[in-house]
Amino acid sequence: MDEQHLPASPWTQRADLAALVAALDPAGEGLVRYVGGAVRDTLLDIAVKDIDMATPLEPPAVIERLKAAGIRSVPTGLAHGTVTAVLEGGPVEITTLRRDVSTDGRHATVAFSQDWQEDAARRDFTINALYADPRDLTVHDYFGGLDDLAARRLRFIGEPQDRIREDYLRILRYFRFQARFGSLPADPDAEAACSALAPGLKGLSRERIASELLMLLALPDPSATVARMAELGVLAVILPEADSSALPPLIAAEHAHAIAPEPLRRFAAMLPADPSLAELVGARLRLSIAQRKHLALVAARSVPEEAARPLAYKVGREAALDRLLIGGDSIAPLEGWDTPRFPLKGGMIVARGVSAGPDVARILRAVEAQWVAESFPDEARVMALLEAEIARRSDLV
Incomplete structure (x- = not known):
């Protein structure tokens, strides 16, 4: 492939990035390049979210040069060579070129390098090992990533089994990137390696697995990829x-x-309609308490159309909507409808002569239940319901 350049994009023309490049490479010696997602996504005309840079400079030198230029830095990962420059347009991670010394399937021990191709060789996929010169935007490609990008082909760098054994999370990254950037049929060698080495995923932290799975489910339509994961025994x-x-x-x-798309909704859809099981799965994957609660709420599934709004009032509109969508029920009752707020307060009951205490709570619950049953009438009707409930209780005394 002929020499290729990044197209001019708003992010490549940022003044704060130009100042960062000038600080790290004042003489224009080629000491810094953009790398990874920013390069890949720009070539695909996709909006760039994060900008990463690579450099042969080691972290102390990076920090020193940034300080001299008045650019604040944060030592976010010095053991792995990463310093974050805090810029007006957003943070930029600057990582020293590296090579792997040893790997155990979860973590890598690295040594710093001066060789760009050596740094590229330790990355996972060819389309993620593209570098671009910040001054003339020339793209540097060591493993055919440009051709793969043009063909929407996702390939590991080197032997797939070797790359996966270095970090088993690459199995899940493979499927996420395949769903986002790849075309079908997928690379048979990559799929075979993912299938054969899938048991290695058991050694990863549950948090890493959950994070990767939710990122996959957040894509526009990951269904074919998830089905393939199931066929290959990965899921x-x-x-x-x-x-x-x-x-x-x-x-x-x-x-x-x-x-x-809402990844937690899709996650819930794949689980059985069992709130207790959903809670257990969420706990096993170290999801947050809020996420686990949502899974359990959504797991109850089907909702009669006439109960949609009462359910939304009880469990929240988001959980009710998810249950309707997953169950294949009509969402019409919730479209254009905002969950109302119950207008009655305890003090309003006390003001009508009811002694503060358990009776107030009981009246409040009774009126609220009737308000929901009547499809959330206005405050005037709530006051009428209150008077009727107070009178009813007085008759019982």
Whole structure:
């Protein structure tokens, strides 16, 4: 492939990035390059979120040069050679060129390098090992990443099994990147390696697995990829309870209603309709308390149309909407409807002569239940319900 350049993009023309380059490489010796996602996504005309740089300079030299230029830095990962420059347009991670000394499937011990190709060789996929000169935007490609990008082909650098054994999380990264950038049929060698080495995922932290899985499920339509993970035996290792066939109808419903992808909704859809099991799975994957609660709420599934709004009031609109979408039920009752706030307060009951205490709480609950049953009438009706409830209780005394 002929020499290629990054197209001019807003981020490549940022003044603060130009100042950063001048600070690290004042003489224009080629001491810094953009690398990874920013290069890949710009070539694909995708909006760039994060900017990473690589340099043969070691962290102390990077910090010293940034300080001399008045650029604040944060030592975010010195053991792995990473310093973050704090810029007006957003942080930029600057990482010293590296080579792997040893790997154990989870972590790597690295040594610093002066060789760009050596640094590229330790990256996972060819499309992630593209570098660009910040001054003339020339792209440097050591392993055919430009051709793979043009063909929407996802390939490991080197032997897939070797790269996976270095870090088993690369199996999940492979499927996420395949869903985002790849075309079908996928690379057979990569799939075979992912399938054969899938048991190695058991050695990873649950947090890393959950994070990668949720990033995959956040993509526009990961259903074919998740189904392939199931066929290859990968999904059963990380989420044995999952049913990948639940994704296509849910994603179709999302598209039909122009509803944005929500990874936790899709995660919940793949789990059985069992709130206790959903809670256990969330705990096993070290999800947050809020995420686990949401999974349990959504796991109850089907909702009669007339109960949609009461459910939304009880568990929240988001959880109710997810249950409707997953169950294939109509979301019409919630469209254009905001969950109302119950207008009655305890003090309003006391003001009507009810002694503060348990009776106030009981009246509050009774009126609220009737308010929900009557489809959330206005405050005047709530006051009428209150008077009726107070009178009823007085008759019982």
